[in-house]
Amino acid sequence: MSRIGNAPITIPEGVEVIIQKGGDYNHQHVVATGPKGTLERSIRHGVNAVLADGVINFTRDNEQKQTKSYHGLYRSLVAGMVEGVSEGFKKELEIVGIGYRAESQGDKIIFSLGYSHKIELVPPEGVTITIDDQTRVSVEGIDKQLVGETAAKIRSFRKPEPYKGKGVRYKDEQIRRKSVKTA
Secondary structure (H helix, E strand, C coil): CCCHHHCCCCCCCCEEEEEEECCCCEEEEEEEEEECCEEECCCCCCCCEEEEEEEEEEECCCHHHHHHHHHHHHHHHHHHHHHHHHEEEEEEEEEEEECCEEECCCCCEEHHHHHHCEECCCECCEEEEEECCCCEEEEECCCCHHHHHHHHHHHHCCCCCCCCEEEEEEEECCCCCCCCCCC
């Protein structure tokens, strides 16, 4: 019994969810529309979404291991869609280090992170990146996966190192510091 899959999703005010059959393999197709935008996702066979009285419930057709795992997965994905179109998602990053900074030029973001070259990033469609005082970067959007991937990509440009803590880190991330070797 999936605890996550059995939990109902309540639809907030101003969000409209449509569940319809169709697509290439006659899967269920969920479309969530809200004040921030529209997201859609197909649901595999074996897991069914039912919309009734402003609540979405998920059921499964059988008790196979694969179907059980998809039950919780699709419930979480649709819950993220509903939250994204109503409130949106935001990841904040900090740039730590002397001379490390970010700046925006038109539609791209330029990072100076101690390398011999600058790193350019064009944000994917549906994601907005804002820069505060050259050392704080905010990644915002309605798609939870896309926001997380973009923030992880920015962090991967220069991961925080354990001796001085220099690099790009998430806002509340704790870096395990190592002591310097003694002779």
